[in-house]
Amino acid sequence: MRILILGGDGYLGWPTAMRFSSRGHDVHVVDNYLRRSAHREAGTDSLTPIAPDLHARVAAWHEVTGRTITVTEGDLNDWETVETVFRDVQPQAVVHYGEMPSAPYSMKDRAHAVFTQTNNVVGTLNVLWAIRDLAPDCHLVKLGTMGEYGTPNIDIEEGYLQIVHNGRTDYLPFPKLPGSMYHLSKVHDSHNIHFACRVWGLRATDLNQGVVYGIQTDETRLDDRLLTRFDYDDVFGTALNRFCLQAVIGHPLTVYGKGGQTRGYLNIVDTLRCIELAVTHPAQAGEFRVFNQFTESFSVLDLAELVQKAGAEVGLDVAIGAVNNPRIEQEEHYYNPAHTKLLDLGLRPHLLSAELVESMFSVIARFKDRVIPDHILPRDRWRPQT
Amino acid sequence: MRILILGGDGYLGWPTAMRFSSRGHDVHVVDNYLRRSAHREAGTDSLTPIAPDLHARVAAWHEVTGRTITVTEGDLNDWETVETVFRDVQPQAVVHYGEMPSAPYSMKDRAHAVFTQTNNVVGTLNVLWAIRDLAPDCHLVKLGTMGEYGTPNIDIEEGYLQIVHNGRTDYLPFPKLPGSMYHLSKVHDSHNIHFACRVWGLRATDLNQGVVYGIQTDETRLDDRLLTRFDYDDVFGTALNRFCLQAVIGHPLTVYGKGGQTRGYLNIVDTLRCIELAVTHPAQAGEFRVFNQFTESFSVLDLAELVQKAGAEVGLDVAIGAVNNPRIEQEEHYYNPAHTKLLDLGLRPHLLSAELVESMFSVIARFKDRVIPDHILPRDRWRPQT
Numbered sequence: 021m022r023i024l025i026l027g028g029d030g031y032l033g034w035p036t037a038m039r040f041s042s043r044g045h046d047v048h049v050v051d052n053y054l055r056r057s058a059h060r061e062a063g064t065d066s067l068t069p070i071a072p073d074l075h076a077r078v079a080a081w082h083e084v085t086g087r088t089i090t091v092t093e094g095d096l097n098d099w100e101t102v103e104t105v106f107r108d109v110q111p112q113a114v115v116h117y118g119e120m121p122s123a124p125y126s127m128k129d130r131a132h133a134v135f136t137q138t139n140n141v142v143g144t145l146n147v148l149w150a151i152r153d154l155a156p157d158c159h160l161v162k163l164g165t166m167g168e169y170g171t172p173n174i175d176i177e178e179g180y181l182q183i184v185h186n187g188r189t190d191y192l193p194f195p196k197l198p199g200s201m202y203h204l205s206k207v208h209d210s211h212n213i214h215f216a217c218r219v220w221g222l223r224a225t226d227l228n229q230g231v232v233y234g235i236q237t238d239e240t241r242l243d244d245r246l247l248t249r250f251d252y253d254d255v256f257g258t259a260l261n262r263f264c265l266q267a268v269i270g271h272p273l274t275v276y277g278k279g280g281q282t283r284g285y286l287n288i289v290d291t292l293r294c295i296e297l298a299v300t301h302p303a304q305a306g307e308f309r310v311f312n313q314f315t316e317s318f319s320v321l322d323l324a325e326l327v328q329k330a331g332a333e334v335g336l337d338v339a340i341g342a343v344n345n346p347r348i349e350q351e352e353h354y355y356n357p358a359h360t361k362l363l364d365l366g367l368r369p370h371l372l373s374a375e376l377v378e379s380m381f382s383v384i385a386r387f388k389d390r391v392i393p394d395h396i397l398p399r400d401r402w403r404p405q406t
Numbered sequence: 407m408r409i410l411i412l413g414g415d416g417y418l419g420w421p422t423a424m425r426f427s428s429r430g431h432d433v434h435v436v437d438n439y440l441r442r443s444a445h446r447e448a449g450t451d452s453l454t455p456i457a458p459d460l461h462a463r464v465a466a467w468h469e470v471t472g473r474t475i476t477v478t479e480g481d482l483n484d485w486e487t488v489e490t491v492f493r494d495v496q497p498q499a500v501v502h503y504g505e506m507p508s509a510p511y512s513m514k515d516r517a518h519a520v521f522t523q524t525n526n527v528v529g530t531l532n533v534l535w536a537i538r539d540l541a542p543d544c545h546l547v548k549l550g551t552m553g554e555y556g557t558p559n560i561d562i563e564e565g566y567l568q569i570v571h572n573g574r575t576d577y578l579p580f581p582k583l584p585g586s587m588y589h590l591s592k593v594h595d596s597h598n599i600h601f602a603c604r605v606w607g608l609r610a611t612d613l614n615q616g617v618v619y620g621i622q623t624d625e626t627r628l629d630d631r632l633l634t635r636f637d638y639d640d641v642f643g644t645a646l647n648r649f650c651l652q653a654v655i656g657h658p659l660t661v662y663g664k665g666g667q668t669r670g671y672l673n674i675v676d677t678l679r680c681i682e683l684a685v686t687h688p689a690q691a692g693e694f695r696v697f698n699q700f701t702e703s704f705s706v707l708d709l710a711e712l713v714q715k716a717g718a719e720v721g722l723d724v725a726i727g728a729v730n731n732p733r734i735e736q737e738e739h740y741y742n743p744a745h746t747k748l749l750d751l752g753l754r755p756h757l758l759s760a761e762l763v764e765s766m767f768s769v770i771a772r773f774k775d776r777v778i779p780d781h782i783l784p785r786d787r788w789r790p791q792t
Contacts, residue, residue: 099516130485130535137531138524141594145523149516153790173576174569183560183569183581188740190559195569195578196597197604204601208527208594211582215590218583219734219788348605354574402605404539 023299024109025049026096026147027117029056029074032163032232032291034248036115038239039292040299041087048109049074052095054120054139055249055256064256064395066249067265067387068235080245096143106150113299114151116162118143119205123167124255124346124400126202133201140205141212148216159302160213160224161295166284166314166357168207168228170197171350176357179226179310199349200402210310217308224307225298230284230314232291233260234376235383248288250384253395259320260285260372262396263327264380269391272341273328276398278351279321279342284314284359287370297365312359315369330377346398409685410495411435412482412533413503414475415442415460418549418618418677420634422501424625425678426685427473434495435460438481440506440525441635441642450642450781452635453651453773454621466631482529492536499685500537502548504529505591509553510641510732510786512588519587526591527598534602545688546599546610547681552670552700552743554593554614556583557736562743565612565696585735586788596696603694610693611684616670616700618677619646620762621769634674636770639781645706646671646758648782649713650766655777658727659714662784664737665707665728670700670745673756683751698745701755716763732784 023040027033028049041047051074059065071077078089090109094101096118119140120126126136144162151158169176172195181194193214196207216222240246251257252265263273286294294313303309318326324340331338345351363369370376409426413419414435427433437460445451457463464475476495480487482504505526506512512522530548537544555562558581567580579600582593602608626632637643638651649659672680680699689695704712710726717724731737749755756762 130531133535134528134531137527137594137598141523141527142520145516145520149519172578174571174574174578177571181569181571181581183567185560185563185567188560192558192560192581193583195567195581197579198597198601199605201598201601204594204597207597208523208590211584211590211593212523212587215584215587219585220790404606 021112022046022109024105024111024114026114027051027119029053030117031249031251032288033117034077035237035240035288036292036295037089038081038246039237039296041081041089042085042239048090048092050092050094050096050105050118052093058125062255062395064253064392065390067252067384067390068247068250069387069390070247070249071245080243084243084246096146097139099146102146102150103154106154111155111158113159113161113302114147115295115299116144116147116160120202122255123200123202124398127200127402128400136202137205137208141208144209145212148213148222151222152216152220159299160222161298162209162213162224162226164206164210164226164228165203166228166230166312167203168196168198168210169194169357170199171353171355172197173354178312178358178361199347214308217306221306223303223305225303225309225311227294227298227311227313229291230286231258231260232286232288234288235380237289237292254398260323263323264377265384265391266396267327267331267336267338268381268384268388269393271393271396272339273324274341274343274397275320275324276343276347277345279324280319280352281349282317282319282353282355284312284317284357285372286313286315287376289370290315290367293367294362297362297367301365311361312357313362314359316371317355327377330374333374334378334381343398346401348402407498408432408495410491410497410500411503412500413437413505415439416503417635417637418674419503420463421623421626421674422678422681423475424467424632425623425682427467427475428471428625434476434478434491436478436480436482436491436504438479444511448641448781450639450778451776453638453770453776454633454636455773455776456633456635457631466629470629470632482532483525485532488532488536489540492540497541497544499545499547499688500533501681501685502530502533502546506588508641509586509588510784512586513788514786522588523591523594527594530595531598534599534608537608538602538606545685546608547684548595548599548610548612550592550596550612550614551589552614552616552698553589554582554584554596555580555743556585557739557741558583559740564698564744564747585733600694603692607692609689609691611689611695611697613680613684613697613699615677616672617644617646618672618674620674621766623675623678640784646709649709650763651770651777652782653713653717653722653724654767654770654774655779657779657782658725659710660727660729660783661706661710662729662733663731665710666705666738667735668703668705668739668741670698670703670743671758672699672701673762675756676701676753679753680748683748683753687751697747698743699748700745702757703741713763716760719760720764720767729784732787734788
């Protein structure tokens with residue numbers, strides 16, 4: 021299959037590209053190195069040393085496996101880039117990770133909020149137009165986020181909800197309560213893609229993904245030049261990955277507020293499997309399909325305690341710290357989102373275990389000299405300081 | 407009260423500015439003449455001859471009434487303009503009409519869709535930041551559209567819906583099924599504004615307005631230099647206004663498809679009253695209040711028949727034409743939206759009548775030499791031609 025990976029230089033994009041390539045698909049990756057430049061500006065970096073650019077990455081991949089991945093270095097906000105890629109590649113599936121993915125980044129100030137929303141919304145509009153006009157049968161697999169739903173007081177369904185109201189019934193998009201300017205951008209994308217399916221007959225799968233953890237996949241293990249990035253800083257780091265790193269370097273685990281914030285999580289190897297299941301089981305023409313992509317739910321405090329316990333088993337003395345919550349969010353709430361559609365397609369989850377956490381400790385320990393410890397605590401607050 | 411009218415040069419913005427000024431409020435209008443330039447590019451124009459710019463309009467207003475309206479000619483997408491206006495005016499209420507308002511315009515092509523969404527979303531983000539940082543107590547009255555809801559098979563409520571699901575209950579945003587790239591931009595705005603209320607404690611009223619008809623208000627009648635614009639072309643014209651003009655010039659009424667498309671409508675004088683009610687009864691801090699702003703529902707065919715009948719009474723021979731529907735929309739559907747909140751605040755609707763249509767005929771007849779008849783039929787199709 022001809023598969024386009026947008027955001028193919030990222031934490032998930034690069035391993036996804038290698039996975040499809042290893043399965044014999046023709047893979048083309050697009051990235052404008054937005055994440056790398058944001059890190060450079062902030063003085064932060066990936067824990068893992070990653071190859072300097074996509075050309076170096078695909079060269080290493082070719083050397084190790086004999087397989088070829090092709091590359092475009094370019095911006096999805098630039099229509100000519102998108103048009104050229106779609107004309108040249110004629111993709112049958114597009115996996116779209118190519119967005120600014122950080123809530124704290126989007127909440128820094130007005131300019132970052134505007135950038136996040138325009139970058140994500142315009143990039144996705146360009147992709148929708150390219151599919152419509154240049155590859156109308158192509159299946160769009162778009163990365164959304166579980167954060168689009170927020171934390172309503174009812175069970176969260178997968179994208180839609182059967183609503184009975186005043187004696188009448190309809191099956192309608194699930195109401196959204198996104199928690200940052202970034203999460204809002206994903207909600208905007210979802211509405212735009214749904215429209216493109218309804219009106220132009222495009223086929224799309226929106227993957228509302230939980231928080232991903234883990235470092236290694238079958239392909240990154242082949243050679244250190246194939247490693248994916250691993251972020252632990254205040255802007256791009258996420259809860260469990262950051263906790264594992266803090267455990268290794270002796271930094272108290274930064275639990276925001278009460279720590280009752282509950283979210284869906286999944287292992288990076290399950291992300292790759294979910295993407296593969298979505299791509300190999302495409303949506304119908306005109307269908308806007310939504311899957312909730314995570315395998316288990318944890319509160320932040322659950323995770324901190326799990327990391328603390330796993331640390332004790334390997335002789336790490338892990339402290340749990342309390343941090344004034346920079347976000348505006350419920351710290352204790354109901355949370356019960358459905359996530360059966362990917363299981364129905366064949367997903368066999370790799371659940372979180374002490375063994376997995378310990379194996380993350382050992383990879384992190386290999387690179388611990390690279391840690392920049394003064395960019396772990398949160399700096400961007402959801403409400404301006406008063 | 408210090409009131410800022412964004413989009414103060416428009417069909418509704420200019421009459422709104424005069425209304426508040428006539429009531430003794432301090433009114434400042436902002437506009438970048440986007441509508442005028444879109445008309446110039448398309449070779450179309452307002453039926454009514456309007457003053458050449460806002461400076462001429464407020465000068466005439468001052469001459470006729472002795473009252474002063476102040477002006478900024480500028481773009482809401484330009485942060486420095488927005489910042490300067492908020493610093494200087496220190497508004498207590500902002501009435502935000504300042505967006506690209508046309509569904510056909512947004513569906514012309516990729517560039518127009520991207521422009522519509524970025525223009526509307528970024529302009530509104532700038533306004534939210536300006537309120538947050540420069541006028542936090544200011545009440546935002548934002549013009550949304552009934553088109554955000556689409557035509558679900560259940561009763562449409564005012565912004566929110568009590569949802570009972572698996573034995574639990576929450577009061578959540580009403581699901582949206584917008585029908586164009588323009589309507590999507592308004593849905594994006596609504597989500598962004600809701601977030602700003604939840605997280606920053608802003609106060610906002612989102613007015614999901616129906617289709618407005620009518621030409622004259624108490625203030626436009628004072629002097630021809632105070633007339634508001636009246637659009638009837640394929641891009642900016644709306645159903646009833648366009649039908650009245652077609653009746654006067656002997657053009658068949660352009661009913662799209664089966665004509666069963668049902669929407670909420672209201673008289674321009676009721677728009678002014680609704681805005682006044684919203685401004686004088688502000689939302690609470692942190693409250694995102696949604697009103698459905700229309701007074702009655704009609705199908706397109708209802709309106710065509712009403713105009714035909716009113717035409718017959720004044721000796722106009724009005725034909726109803728059938729036009730291949732350029733839009734993708736349900737042409738027969740359930741439609742029962744709530745609209746009680748503005749009535750509860752004191753709105754006394756001016757319902758549609760043959761007399762009102764006849765009075766529109768006579769104003770249109772005064773200016774019928776200005777009609778550009780070759781830009782009435784729709785040109786922009788929702789699906790690319792195949």
